[in-house]
Amino acid sequence: AARAKELQQQQDPPTYRCLVLTGHGGYDKVKLQVKKGLPALAKGDVLVRVKACGLNFADLMARQGLYDRLPPPPVTPGMECSGVLEALGEGVQERRVGDKVLVLHRCGLWQELVAVPANHTFLMPEGMSFEEAAAIPVNYISAYMMLFDFGNLRPHQSVLVHMAAGGVGIAAAQLCKTVEDVTVFGTASASKHEVISQGGVTHAIDYRSRDYVEEVRKLSPKGVDIVLDPLGGSDTQKAFNLLKPMGRVITYGAANLLTGPKKNLLAMAKMWYNQFSISALSLMQSTKGVCGFHLGYLDVESELVSSAMSKLLELYGQGKIEPRVDSTYHFEQVGDAMRRMQERRNIGKVILLPEPKKEEEAKKEEPKSEKTEETKKEEN
Amino acid sequence: AARAKELQQQQDPPTYRCLVLTGHGGYDKVKLQVKKGLPALAKGDVLVRVKACGLNFADLMARQGLYDRLPPPPVTPGMECSGVLEALGEGVQERRVGDKVLVLHRCGLWQELVAVPANHTFLMPEGMSFEEAAAIPVNYISAYMMLFDFGNLRPHQSVLVHMAAGGVGIAAAQLCKTVEDVTVFGTASASKHEVISQGGVTHAIDYRSRDYVEEVRKLSPKGVDIVLDPLGGSDTQKAFNLLKPMGRVITYGAANLLTGPKKNLLAMAKMWYNQFSISALSLMQSTKGVCGFHLGYLDVESELVSSAMSKLLELYGQGKIEPRVDSTYHFEQVGDAMRRMQERRNIGKVILLPEPKKEEEAKKEEPKSEKTEETKKEEN
Numbered sequence: 239a240a241r242a243k244e245l246q247q248q249q250d251p252p253t254y255r256c257l258v259l260t261g262h263g264g265y266d267k268v269k270l271q272v273k274k275g276l277p278a279l280a281k282g283d284v285l286v287r288v289k290a291c292g293l294n295f296a297d298l299m300a301r302q303g304l305y306d307r308l309p310p311p312p313v314t315p316g317m318e319c320s321g322v323l324e325a326l327g328e329g330v331q332e333r334r335v336g337d338k339v340l341v342l343h344r345c346g347l348w349q350e351l352v353a354v355p356a357n358h359t360f361l362m363p364e365g366m367s368f369e370e371a372a373a374i375p376v377n378y379i380s381a382y383m384m385l386f387d388f389g390n391l392r393p394h395q396s397v398l399v400h401m402a403a404g405g406v407g408i409a410a411a412q413l414c415k416t417v418e419d420v421t422v423f424g425t426a427s428a429s430k431h432e433v434i435s436q437g438g439v440t441h442a443i444d445y446r447s448r449d450y451v452e453e454v455r456k457l458s459p460k461g462v463d464i465v466l467d468p469l470g471g472s473d474t475q476k477a478f479n480l481l482k483p484m485g486r487v488i489t490y491g492a493a494n495l496l497t498g499p500k501k502n503l504l505a506m507a508k509m510w511y512n513q514f515s516i517s518a519l520s521l522m523q524s525t526k527g528v529c530g531f532h533l534g535y536l537d538v539e540s541e542l543v544s545s546a547m548s549k550l551l552e553l554y555g556q557g558k559i560e561p562r563v564d565s566t567y568h569f570e571q572v573g574d575a576m577r578r579m580q581e582r583r584n585i586g587k588v589i590l591l592p593e594p595k596k597e598e599e600a601k602k603e604e605p606k607s608e609k610t611e612e613t614k615k616e617e618n
Numbered sequence: 619a620a621r622a623k624e625l626q627q628q629q630d631p632p633t634y635r636c637l638v639l640t641g642h643g644g645y646d647k648v649k650l651q652v653k654k655g656l657p658a659l660a661k662g663d664v665l666v667r668v669k670a671c672g673l674n675f676a677d678l679m680a681r682q683g684l685y686d687r688l689p690p691p692p693v694t695p696g697m698e699c700s701g702v703l704e705a706l707g708e709g710v711q712e713r714r715v716g717d718k719v720l721v722l723h724r725c726g727l728w729q730e731l732v733a734v735p736a737n738h739t740f741l742m743p744e745g746m747s748f749e750e751a752a753a754i755p756v757n758y759i760s761a762y763m764m765l766f767d768f769g770n771l772r773p774h775q776s777v778l779v780h781m782a783a784g785g786v787g788i789a790a791a792q793l794c795k796t797v798e799d800v801t802v803f804g805t806a807s808a809s810k811h812e813v814i815s816q817g818g819v820t821h822a823i824d825y826r827s828r829d830y831v832e833e834v835r836k837l838s839p840k841g842v843d844i845v846l847d848p849l850g851g852s853d854t855q856k857a858f859n860l861l862k863p864m865g866r867v868i869t870y871g872a873a874n875l876l877t878g879p880k881k882n883l884l885a886m887a888k889m890w891y892n893q894f895s896i897s898a899l900s901l902m903q904s905t906k907g908v909c910g911f912h913l914g915y916l917d918v919e920s921e922l923v924s925s926a927m928s929k930l931l932e933l934y935g936q937g938k939i940e941p942r943v944d945s946t947y948h949f950e951q952v953g954d955a956m957r958r959m960q961e962r963r964n965i966g967k968v969i970l971l972p973e974p975k976k977e978e979e980a981k982k983e984e985p986k987s988e989k990t991e992e993t994k995k996e997e998n
Binding site for chain 2: 383387388390470474482483484486488489490491492513514515516517518519520521522523524525526527528529530531532535536538539542
């Protein structure tokens with residue numbers, strides 16, 4: 239069978255599978271398509287055969303039309319992947335065909351084959367799996383830059399990490415553990431507490447059954463030094479109030495907007511109404527700081543990003559960080575993957591695999607799957 | 619004469635000179651008074667015979683009624699001084715009578731004798747003069763915490779320092795020099811450029827004859843990593859715009875309010891109208907940070923302050939920081955001292971001396987002085 243496939247590939251023009259956002263809306267807006275030919279290689283580009291891709295909150299936002307860094311549909315999403323170099327564009331010196339790489343790019347990586355600038359790729363260290371590699375770029379670079387650049391985290395400090403079982407949350411807790419005696423407060427639903435506690439969270443807080451502000455105050459009456467805020471809206475104000483003097487909140491998302499699969503106008507209105515805004519005078523009188531972070535706006539800052547990545551790969555080599563893969567889905571299951579993340583059922587990273595789902599596997603899994611009519615339609 | 623004085627002291631009840639803010643307004647509102655008795659020593663306090671005091675922008679603001687951390691008049695201003703310990707309160711273990719100390723306290727230090735908590739005093743290192751010592755606490759701790767705590771200044775970064783010839787400005791430039799290859803843009807009027815360039819400013823900018831934003835952009839088109847903003851109003855927005863991604867502005871004053879000796883309602887309205895305010899979304903989309911700093915609000919955070927002070931005294935010992943005293947004034951000349959700072963004629967720190975001006979000195983200096991009718995009245 240393998241030989242037959244090979245022969246066929248030699249005769250037919252090459253094709254590659256990709257996911258395409260066809261319009262803004264629910265899970266069905268991301269469709270699997272097959273493109274002919276090969277992605278064009280510009281000067282300085284490399285061609286990557288993609289083995290695994292990361293799913294991020296920004297992808298969920300983009301599907302709903304809430305993320306302005308993605309070009310309008312039809313467009314291929316995807317900001318991170320791992321894979322193997324298949325060809326080098328003109329002028330590429332520091333890569334070889336066959337190199338295994340992690341890739342961070344503005345968009346377009348949910349494809350079997352992608353062309354990206356060589357300086358957006360990073361060599362995978364020995365022993366790292368493709369799934370792990372795809373789980374690193376967005377979450378770990380974000381957590382790293384927020385904690386160590388903006389946050390200036392130092393020994394004996396305390397950090398509040400929201401969505402501590404999510405991709406950035408898991409990364410943040412692991413990175414906090416690399417600094418002496420850092421206390422991590424992590425919010426997550428109760429069923430995830432055991433895992434996040436093993437991952438570095440000192441005090442796990444069930445935000446569904448308790449007021450997290452009260453819980454933090456009980457344990458640390460003076461507040462915390464750093465809050466990582468992926469929620470937005472009124473939670474940013476709560477974060478600010480929880481800071482000690484000289485503390486910093488780093489706001490990096492608007493997860494409060496994502497209440498369901500489609501754009502929620504009420505949630506948007508509420509978010510807008512509650513949006514945190516602060517004056518220079520209030521900042522001075524509280525002696526605190528507020529930073530905004532979004533990796534999507536740093537795509538021109540390749541030096542900053544590369545420097546964070548080299549430090550992260552060093553930490554990986556020392557066994558100090560360990561990406562946690564929650565689940566893997568083939569491209570045809572992207573709707574399920576998005577739903578899992580949207581409904582906050584994941585602990586760690588949700589990974590997409592470009593390679594087709596094998597038929598036996600598909601049959602075997604059918605009873606277990608939680609597909610709705612909507613996604614079944616997509617797959618047919 | 620000395621012996622006669624001694625004898626007199628033994629007979630009369632003790633008295634001490636102090637400066638008192640008698641109401642909000644111009645330079646004449648700070649009056650020299652003589653108090654009888656001794657300041658009361660609470661548990662944990664020490665009694666300091668003050669040798670030199672620092673004058674700060676906050677003192678100018680307070681006189682105009684623009685600084686809410688000073689109790690209402692009549693009150694003695696003064697947040698920093700140096701002196702010698704004359705008595706120890708109950709429970710003080712780590713100080714001895716005769717110790718030379720630097721003092722940082724919320725207010726009340728412009729007195730010949732003060733009682734302050736022992737943990738608000740720091741031992742003066744060998745070789746430091748009282749004038750130097752009085753020039754350190756407010757300016758150097760502020761510059762240190764802004765650059766290294768909020769700013770997280772690292773090698774190869776760039777910093778814009780406004781009022782680079784002022785107390786904080788001089789301190790900031792010296793501290794920037796302790797980090798490898800930091801570029802310092804410093805604004806000051808042209809006559810001060812030579813001094814600030816020797817003090818660590820890489821590019822001196824005359825803000826009176828040129829647009830500082832354009833000048834910085836010419837030299838560094840991508841902007842800067844950190845702005846220290848003592849001005850407030852529309853300059854905070856300019857600072858924010860000048861930041862690179864991941865950059866931070868640290869706003870710590872409202873010098874734009876101080877247009878003359880008395881409260882300027884038009885300047886206040888303008889400041890209020892132009893006050894910088896920012897939303898979480900804008901911060902995220904620019905991937906920048908804004909911090910507010912005011913040492914006056916950190917008076918309960920004695921650990922943070924002590925830790926910064928020990929590092930500063932270490933740097934002093936290594937010859938890496940060197941307080942620059944602009945001028946010294948006796949208590950009876952406080953109006954002149956305030957005017958010098960208000961009119962931005964100082965390069966470095968303006969110091970107040972509690973000891974009375976000698977008559978010969980007073981006569982000799984008379985022709986040189988720039989006193990107005992207002993302050994002359996005060997002295998009579």
